[in-house]
Amino acid sequence: MKAIVVSDTKGLESLQLTDFPLPDVRPRGVIVEIRIAALNFPDVLQPSGLYQDQPELPFVLGLEFSGIVREAGEECRLLKTGDRVVGMGQGALGQFSSAREQMCFKLPDCMPHDLGAAIPLAGGTAMYGLKYCGQLVAGETLVVLGAAGGTGNYAVQIGKALGARVVAVCSSPEKMRSAMAAGADVVINYRVEDLKERLRELTDDKGVDVVYDPVGGDLFDICARRMAIGGRILIVGFASGRIPDLGVNMPLIKSYAVLGVNWSLTAWHRPEISSRVMADLFDLCERGLVRPVIDKVYPLEEAKAALARLENQQAIGKTLIQVG
Numbered sequence: 001m002k003a004i005v006v007s008d009t010k011g012l013e014s015l016q017l018t019d020f021p022l023p024d025v026r027p028r029g030v031i032v033e034i035r036i037a038a039l040n041f042p043d044v045l046q047p048s049g050l051y052q053d054q055p056e057l058p059f060v061l062g063l064e065f066s067g068i069v070r071e072a073g074e075e076c077r078l079l080k081t082g083d084r085v086v087g088m089g090q091g092a093l094g095q096f097s098s099a100r101e102q103m104c105f106k107l108p109d110c111m112p113h114d115l116g117a118a119i120p121l122a123g124g125t126a127m128y129g130l131k132y133c134g135q136l137v138a139g140e141t142l143v144v145l146g147a148a149g150g151t152g153n154y155a156v157q158i159g160k161a162l163g164a165r166v167v168a169v170c171s172s173p174e175k176m177r178s179a180m181a182a183g184a185d186v187v188i189n190y191r192v193e194d195l196k197e198r199l200r201e202l203t204d205d206k207g208v209d210v211v212y213d214p215v216g217g218d219l220f221d222i223c224a225r226r227m228a229i230g231g232r233i234l235i236v237g238f239a240s241g242r243i244p245d246l247g248v249n250m251p252l253i254k255s256y257a258v259l260g261v262n263w264s265l266t267a268w269h270r271p272e273i274s275s276r277v278m279a280d281l282f283d284l285c286e287r288g289l290v291r292p293v294i295d296k297v298y299p300l301e302e303a304k305a306a307l308a309r310l311e312n313q314q315a316i317g318k319t320l321i322q323v324g
Ligand SMILES: NC(=O)c1ccc[n+]([C@@H]2O[C@H](COP(=O)([O-])OP(=O)(O)OC[C@H]3O[C@@H](n4cnc5c(N)ncnc54)[C@H](OP(=O)(O)O)[C@@H]3O)[C@@H](O)[C@H]2O)c1
Pocket: 039, 040, 041, 042, 121, 122, 125, 146, 147, 148, 149, 150, 151, 152, 169, 170, 171, 172, 175, 214, 215, 235, 236, 237, 238, 239, 240, 241, 261, 262, 263, 264, 310, 311, 312, 313, 315, 317
């Protein structure tokens, strides 16, 4: 099969579109014929060996997809050949991928493959993070960092759907427009505004209830000093490239919580939670309260250029790759 293959850790430049052996079906797994893959920031990190989960070389890039089940392992109980699914698992940028059954979810009939592909990883993280980890409730103030990025854009929409006042933080006027269109109540461009001061004003000095943070670095440092009593900081990722340090006296002094949000680990080990998260998310999509925002759709041959947009902080929403 044709696939985007990582065969060393020299970065995006050495990625190749080449032939790769077809995957084998596992007893609790399915073989999915991939229609559309959606990119995520880890796809930029893995080719340089910088992500926390690095498969053995050589491997097929891509973590999020939509497609059709072509074979189901003997211990599968939920999926069968012919099912339309979206899912998470290494190898989305290949024509066929082997995925664990519980990491795949039936795609609602009303949803096309392209919108569906953009949902399970990025959207699932935001839903799991905000509702299940952060216990966000109506009326609370939610700050979303990286608010025009893949998972951040969902956090804005889901935060609004859950009734929060959403403050979106991003780096350019174009991204501000996207965050506003996603429903943010307030948008802050941290490159031209003083984020710390703006958060103080916006919360009347009381601090922020929930922070959704896929960025880390300096923005985390600022938010960690602007938390409300009983607040929650959701640690989602470090797209800035810096994993921040936090003295544990800070959560103590302000009485707030710092929570790690690892959605794929949870989906792998706790399917009873992930099936509820995805049902909640599809429900919001079907009611028109959440809609995937698609940056661009590229053919498989142009996957490198698509990944470069993420690496260069240019993508708004989700970048898709037409695989099949
Ligand atoms: N925990 C989980 O389960 C989970 C799931 C999905 C993703 N993640 C993590 O979440 C993070 C974001 O993923 P994503 O797929 O949403 O990425 P993305 O679409 O590329 O968005 C990342 C955002 O981070 C901001 N950013 C700040 N500094 C950056 C830099 N130096 N380079 C690139 N972006 C920078 C950008 O927004 P501004 O330009 O507006 O600052 C960008 O929109 C990644 O670290 C990823 O590993 C975690």
